[in-house]
Amino acid sequence: MPFTLVIIMAKCWFHHEEILPDVFLIREKFFQSGNRANLWLLRGSCTDLLVDTGLGLWSLPEYLNAVGLISTRKPLLAVATHVHFDHAGGMHQFQATAIHRAEVPALEAGDNYEAVTWLSDSEVVQPPHLGWKASDFRLQSTIPSRSLEDGEVLNLGNKQVEVLHTPGHSRGSICLLERSNGLLFSGDTLYAAPLLDWLPYSEVRTLKASCRRLADLVRTGAVYHVLPGHFETFSGEELMRRATAYADGAGLVHSVSASAMRCVARLALRFNN
Numbered sequence: 001m002p003f004t005l006v007i008i009m010a011k012c013w014f015h016h017e018e019i020l021p022d023v024f025l026i027r028e029k030f031f032q033s034g035n036r037a038n039l040w041l042l043r044g045s046c047t048d049l050l051v052d053t054g055l056g057l058w059s060l061p062e063y064l065n066a067v068g069l070i071s072t073r074k075p076l077l078a079v080a081t082h083v084h085f086d087h088a089g090g091m092h093q094f095q096a097t098a099i100h101r102a103e104v105p106a107l108e109a110g111d112n113y114e115a116v117t118w119l120s121d122s123e124v125v126q127p128p129h130l131g132w133k134a135s136d137f138r139l140q141s142t143i144p145s146r147s148l149e150d151g152e153v154l155n156l157g158n159k160q161v162e163v164l165h166t167p168g169h170s171r172g173s174i175c176l177l178e179r180s181n182g183l184l185f186s187g188d189t190l191y192a193a194p195l196l197d198w199l200p201y202s203e204v205r206t207l208k209a210s211c212r213r214l215a216d217l218v219r220t221g222a223v224y225h226v227l228p229g230h231f232e233t234f235s236g237e238e239l240m241r242r243a244t245a246y247a248d249g250a251g252l253v254h255s256v257s258a259s260a261m262r263c264v265a266r267l268a269l270r271f272n273n
Helices: 003-013 060-066 101-109 204-219 236-249 252-272
Strands: 014-020 023-028 039-043 048-051 076-079 097-100 146-148 153-155 160-165 174-178 183-187 225-228
Touching (some): 023 060, 097 101, 101 146, 183 204, 204 236, 204 252, 225 236
Parallel strands (some): 048 076, 076 097, 097 146, 183 225
Antiparallel strands (some): 014 023, 039 048, 153 160, 160 174, 174 183
16 A cells, blocks of 8 residues: 555544643544553653554554644653553554563564454444454564563653553553643553453452552542543542442452353353454
8 A cells, every 4th residue: 555545544534632731532433342451652852752552554653744743853652551451452553661570471463362352243333454453353463662660661752651460350450640731541450440350360359459459549649630541531530439339339240240251251262262
């Protein structure tokens, strides 16, 4: 496909808006599903940070360059909050990439089971090319250039972003905290909807602990704006309410129900992948 056409199609596929100064929300317009991830660009003085990469059906780097959100003169680091297909599908498109060490093997292997790859034709209302089928979609194997640990700091120049390992939704789930502006990129650890704690590598107990950790950040005044992996943004106060409600409310019955659903999900994903 000619290079100019690639840029035109990428411009059609993505949409962006500036949420806060130097903070941009990017969405895949034609991926119309609750699974559609929010992709976040945080611009720093020395390095730009992309939080999650979407499906990877069209070139996100070409879009970011074409609309002037990034420059080839400044490094860009693409970080996946976790390896699930809707967040890490485009990681292969970037030169500098990072993910928590617990999910490095899954990303390197293109493990569609751990990535919970499950995409239907109805979710993609404008296929990327003639004859494309959702059943053919797979997570592409990517060797990350960086393996992340809890407490690690990503230096963007005028901004410092702390890595928080918050397992429970997946074993390598992370949140990213930019303290100077009170920004929390929460991935799928917490968003404004019922949490998915019944996937193959989900665990209710660890997700409850992660939610308590996030609530504590609000109590200490570290978080004012929550930029989640899905749906709309919300305040630190709303984060504390939702995190506390899950941590206090997910009891034995909830855990048993999640375990049963996890068994079904495992069978379905094994069959599909």
